[in-house]
Amino acid sequence: MDFCPKYSRVAWLITTPKTALFARLRCKQWDCDHCSKKNASIWRAYLTKQLPIVSDNWWLVTLTASSLTRSQLESLANIRDNLEKLFKRMKRVFGHIEYVRVYERHPTSEALHVHMILSGLTPFVVHTLSKRLKRVSTGVLVRKGRKGTWTVRTWLKKVAQECKMGYICDVQHIEDGPLQAMFYITKYLMKALQDIKIAYLRHVQTTKGIGSPTQEKQEGWNVGHYITARDFLPGTVVTDMNTGTIVDNNYWEVYSLYPWND
Numbered sequence: 001m002d003f004c005p006k007y008s009r010v011a012w013l014i015t016t017p018k019t020a021l022f023a024r025l026r027c028k029q030w031d032c033d034h035c036s037k038k039n040a041s042i043w044r045a046y047l048t049k050q051l052p053i054v055s056d057n058w059w060l061v062t063l064t065a066s067s068l069t070r071s072q073l074e075s076l077a078n079i080r081d082n083l084e085k086l087f088k089r090m091k092r093v094f095g096h097i098e099y100v101r102v103y104e105r106h107p108t109s110e111a112l113h114v115h116m117i118l119s120g121l122t123p124f125v126v127h128t129l130s131k132r133l134k135r136v137s138t139g140v141l142v143r144k145g146r147k148g149t150w151t152v153r154t155w156l157k158k159v160a161q162e163c164k165m166g167y168i169c170d171v172q173h174i175e176d177g178p179l180q181a182m183f184y185i186t187k188y189l190m191k192a193l194q195d196i197k198i199a200y201l202r203h204v205q206t207t208k209g210i211g212s213p214t215q216e217k218q219e220g221w222n223v224g225h226y227i228t229a230r231d232f233l234p235g236t237v238v239t240d241m242n243t244g245t246i247v248d249n250n251y252w253e254v255y256s257l258y259p260w261n262d
Contacts, residue, residue, distance in 0.1 A: 003242035004034045010259070011221045012231065012238065020238045022227060022247065022258070030189070030196075030203045040189040043204060044182060046213035047100065051178035054098050054209055055119035058174040058181035059152075063160055064106075064113040067167040072198055075111040076103070082163045083114070089159050094120050094139040098209040102188045105195050112196065113168075115188050117181040123173065125155040226257045 006027040013021045026035045051058070063083075065075035083101075090097055097120035103112045122139035126149045129135060143149050150158075153171040160166025174181045189203060196203075206212055222231070229252040232238065238247035238258070247258050 004032060005262075006032050006035075009223055009225060010227065011218075011223050012227055013218075013221045014232065014236075017233055018236050020232055020236055021241055022238050023241045024259075024262075025223070030201075036189070039203075040186055042213050043189060044186045047182040047186065047210075048179065050210055051117075051182055054178075056177050057119055057121075058178060059118050059121045060170075060172045060174055060181070060184050061116045061118055061156065062113060062168070062170040063116070063166045064168040065111060066165050070109055070111045072105065072110045072112055072196065075113070076198060076201070078165055079103075079112065079114050082165045085163045086160055086165070089163070090121075090156075093125060093137045093155070094122060096120055098207045100185050100204065100206045100210055102185060102204055103196060103201070104188050115185065117174070117185050121152055121171075121173075123152055125150050125152060226259060228257050 003024040004026040006029065007024040008027065009025045011023050011025055015021060026032075026038060028035050028039065030036045030039060063079070063086075065078040069075040069078045087097070087099075097118055099116050099118040101114050101116040103114055105112055122141050124140050124143045125137050126140050126144075127135060127137050128148065137155070139152070140149070153169065156171055157166065157169035160169050174184065204212070227238065227247075235249060239245075240247065240258075251258065
């Protein structure tokens with residue numbers, strides 16, 4: 001079956017007065033085996049093109065929710081409520097950042113954690129005092145001394161905990177650049193790895209600089225729940241692009257609509 005089993009709408013295109021094409025429209029949901037693979041493929045192609053445009057320096061970051069939240073909804077709420085606080089602090093230290101983030105369920109519990117690829121980080125964070133004796137943290141490329149300088153992993157783990165999340169924090173520089181970053185993030189998009197049962201959850205979230213794939217509307221296509229002979233001129237041959245079935249006068253002599261019973 002080369003179509004989404006959860007489809008609820010169909011589309012057809014009249015190519016000549018006597019020929020037409022027919023297709024079932026995807027539900028596009030991540031909990032659908034058919035659509036999750038297609039969604040991931042679309043994102044993979046998009047990020048392969050987009051990430052090198054944005055940056056050639058990417059980091060893989062994994063953050064957990066607070067250890068006090070063990071259900072999917074509680075852990076998701078904890079991450080959502082506090083992640084923006086973390087991003088604001090990151091921007092003060094590193095400047096402009098771009099990211100893609102996806103959620104994954106822990107293999108031994110219902111709790112969710114978040115995987116992100118980020119541009120703009122540096123290997124170290126140095127702490128100094130301003131003229132007003134206020135502590136200032138700045139991302140740096142080279143560690144000139146151990147005193148007052150943390151690795152980015154140490155800094156991010158501490159700050160995540162201060163933001164009431166992240167009892168586990170992992171930070172890795174992606175040595176192979178944008179393509180490897182794309183691979184890391186899209187492998188978490190497949191249903192087998194996700195298994196998240198939260199309605200209307202956006203599985204992929206990005207900054208404006210990265211954006212998201214958009215599908216252009218195909219001109220001339222009609223959309224409905226099924227087709228009937230009245231949608232076409234007499235004698236029109238309709239080809240089902242999903243199954244290869246030919247719908248013609250012989251079909252309409254028996255059935256009143258198509259698909260009759262998938």
